[in-house]
Amino acid sequence: DTTRQETTASECVDILVASASPSAVKRWQANPELFLLTPRTVERLQRLGALLPGRYLQVCQLAKHSARAMDATLPLAVYGHTATGKTVVLRGFLEALCTPFAFLNCIECFSISMLLEQALNQLVGHELNMENRFTNFKSCSSLSTFVRTLRVDPRVRSVVGPVGTHRTTYLVFDQAERLRSLPDSFFAGLLSLRQLTGLNVCPIFISQVAFTHYAPPSVYARGAPLSIFFPMYSMDELIEIISLHRPPEWNATIFKHVIKAIYWTFRPVTLSLEEIRYITMQMYPVWYAPISRGEIGEQEYVKQSVAFGNQVREHLSNVYMHHRVRLDSSGEQEGDPSSSVSSASNQHFDMPRYTKLLLLAAFLASHIRASGDRQLFGSDSTTRRRGNTREKRLTLVEPRAFPVERMLAIFFNLTADWGERVPNTAELYFQISNLVRINLLDRVSAADRLGGVKLKANIDTQFATQLATGINFPLHDYIT
Numbered sequence: 001d002t003t004r005q006e007t008t009a010s011e012c013v014d015i016l017v018a019s020a021s022p023s024a025v026k027r028w029q030a031n032p033e034l035f036l037l038t039p040r041t042v043e044r045l046q047r048l049g050a051l052l053p054g055r056y057l058q059v060c061q062l063a064k065h066s067a068r069a070m071d072a073t074l075p076l077a078v079y080g081h082t083a084t085g086k087t088v089v090l091r092g093f094l095e096a097l098c099t100p101f102a103f104l105n106c107i108e109c110f111s112i113s114m115l116l117e118q119a120l121n122q123l124v125g126h127e128l129n130m131e132n133r134f135t136n137f138k139s140c141s142s143l144s145t146f147v148r149t150l151r152v153d154p155r156v157r158s159v160v161g162p163v164g165t166h167r168t169t170y171l172v173f174d175q176a177e178r179l180r181s182l183p184d185s186f187f188a189g190l191l192s193l194r195q196l197t198g199l200n201v202c203p204i205f206i207s208q209v210a211f212t213h214y215a216p217p218s219v220y221a222r223g224a225p226l227s228i229f230f231p232m233y234s235m236d237e238l239i240e241i242i243s244l245h246r247p248p249e250w251n252a253t254i255f256k257h258v259i260k261a262i263y264w265t266f267r268p269v270t271l272s273l274e275e276i277r278y279i280t281m282q283m284y285p286v287w288y289a290p291i292s293r294g295e296i297g298e299q300e301y302v303k304q305s306v307a308f309g310n311q312v313r314e315h316l317s318n319v320y321m322h323h324r325v326r327l328d329s330s331g332e333q334e335g336d337p338s339s340s341v342s343s344a345s346n347q348h349f350d351m352p353r354y355t356k357l358l359l360l361a362a363f364l365a366s367h368i369r370a371s372g373d374r375q376l377f378g379s380d381s382t383t384r385r386r387g388n389t390r391e392k393r394l395t396l397v398e399p400r401a402f403p404v405e406r407m408l409a410i411f412f413n414l415t416a417d418w419g420e421r422v423p424n425t426a427e428l429y430f431q432i433s434n435l436v437r438i439n440l441l442d443r444v445s446a447a448d449r450l451g452g453v454k455l456k457a458n459i460d461t462q463f464a465t466q467l468a469t470g471i472n473f474p475l476h477d478y479i480t
Contacts, residue, residue: 044096054237077211080230083273101170106178108426116140176205361411365402366457
């Protein structure tokens with residue numbers, strides 16, 4: 001019994017994560033209620049690590065950080081490049097622990113009030129619906145109000161309790177680099193949340209940048225959070241992960257050779273898992289075309305690589321801009337890869353419908369004066385425009401810069417007029433960043449300017465008309 005009591009939580013984690021042996025289980029049974037990592041939880045974490053190639057070490061590091069449920073745990077910073085599994089690993093880890101947590105996206109919740117109100121909604125299981133008229137659990141406009149609610153509200157206290165009596169409750173801030181635009185006092189308050197509330201609350205920050213770049217050194221007076229780094233996937237790990245998305249009718253061995261060829265060809269351009277996976281799914285038919293015609297055998301991998309390399313380098317920029325690769329009956333790709341975005345009439349962009357509608361909203365915002373917005377998109381414009389379109393159409397002007405808020409206002413008006421599903425804010429901002437990255441939108445404001453971002457549409461009328469035709473959108477009801 002004395003030996004069991006002297007066994008620290010860290011030692012138990014090391015033992016159980018390495019092997020859930022009978023002797024380790026006996027040691028664990030000393031005080032099981034004090035630990036999040038029960039033998040059953042460790043088994044779930046081992047399965048989680050097996051399902052996530054290259055991330056078993058990070059799962060073990062998270063396990064060591066969360067060894068004891070009742071102890072006060074330091075804030076945690078998880079950082080690494082995009083598409084390195086940070087969000088999926090952490091969400092899977094917390095679900096395996098079966099401990100209360102709130103998962104907050106700092107892009108979707110772009111203000112302090114939205115962030116804190118969403119945290120309270122998730123902690124108490126409050127869902128926005130017609131019955132509550134889509135109102136939040138509590139109105140929370142500042143961190144002091146949030147702290148007071150945690151301390152006195154009975155529904156919150158049933159989930160979050162003092163250190164030593166309740167399990168750790170986690171507040172996870174995904175895309176946490178957006179917090180840098182908020183006051184330093186707010187960020188310092190999040191780091192000191194346990195001291196301010198006296199409760200067992202642990203914030204976790206998921207970001208693409210190191211935690212030292214978040215705030216001035218004075219903010220870390222009480223100590224910086226513990227950091228866990230997620231490195232880029234190696235080639236073998238990429239092959240293992242992308243192979244999970246292979247259609248069953250595709251040859252598994254050839255599919256892995258395609259991934260390897262894509263990896264080495266596009267390595268100077270990108271090592272992102274999402275980009276490599278997308279390019280592989282688009283270029284596999286190009287690789288397999290000569291095999292299906294009998295020109296190259298399935299085992300002749302060297303000839304396949306040579307034939308494929310000549311084509312993939314020619315279309316490198318075309319595929320990376322997410323153009324859809326099409327094959328004709330002879331196996332050759334249709335379209336001229338050197339044609340520009342604005343003049344191509346035979347290019348097919350693989351974008352969601354609402355992303356095309358967002359690009360059309362940017363086109364209208366860039367080519368129509370702001371003074372004409374009320375005429376086209378006012379509250380009484382829909383009926384009059386559909387009744388007599390000639391009276392409502394405006395003449396295009398030279399492309400001009402516009403604030404992103406104006407583009408979103410036009411987009412929401414278009415979705416309301418034509419019965420489109422309105423995506424959430426996180427999806428919209430993610431698609432806007434994608435459109436900027438592939439040069440369909442140009443950012444004309446300064447790169448270090450976080451507020452008042454201004455954009456300009458980088459497409460012409462011909463391309464906009466092609467997009468509108470593809471989604472049956474009546475663009476000519478708005479312009480002449």
